[in-house]
Amino acid sequence: AQSVTQPDIHITVSEGASLELRCNYSYGATPYLFWYVQSPGQGLQLLLKYFSGDTLVQGIKGFEAEFKRSQSSFNLRKPSVHWSDAAEYFCAVGTGNQFYFGTGTSLTVIP
């Protein structure tokens, strides 16, 4: 069965510091992988996605993610965090026409 694990429930970083949010998935084939961001009371905004090809994908707002098949991981990174990045981040696996979401990582940014 498909599953998505985000090991970190909550992360706090200082503004300007680097960020890495972890995501591991379980799926029998090469999945379609996504990272979404959700601000309080809002829907989900797509940050980036991986379908195939280059395993390092660039997204919006300066985010990037690297697909590592050997580790079944798709970690999200940003070299310098801004206070406006504080939000909930969800990793998702797309299979056929369904999405499976991780439990999310809440990011707090301190001045």
Added chain:
Amino acid sequence: GAVVSQHPSWVICKSGTSVKIECRSLDFQATTMFWYRQFPKQSLMLMATSNEGSKATYEQGVEKDKFLINHASLTLSTLTVTSAHPEDSSFYICSANPRGRFTEAFFGQGTRLTVV
């Protein structure tokens, strides 16, 4: 492009009444729409898959008579919470896949339902 609009953004209703939530794809046709429920500080849980012109497919544990889904056109799906109770209070989010693009999903802004 690829905008999904959900309406209303928030609604308060009395116990026992029904509430309808609309999900519209504004600039694309969506043969499939999905309805999710999200509890505070938790992830999105898929409730049902809505297919245009056919019955929705509900996930295990979701009461189909409680959560009525209608996907009457390629741009509109509705979720009706019938005989709402306080435990139905939640954040409901829809998503839509553009026709023929099964791996792309665009999300509405969500609906905060509070049942009092």
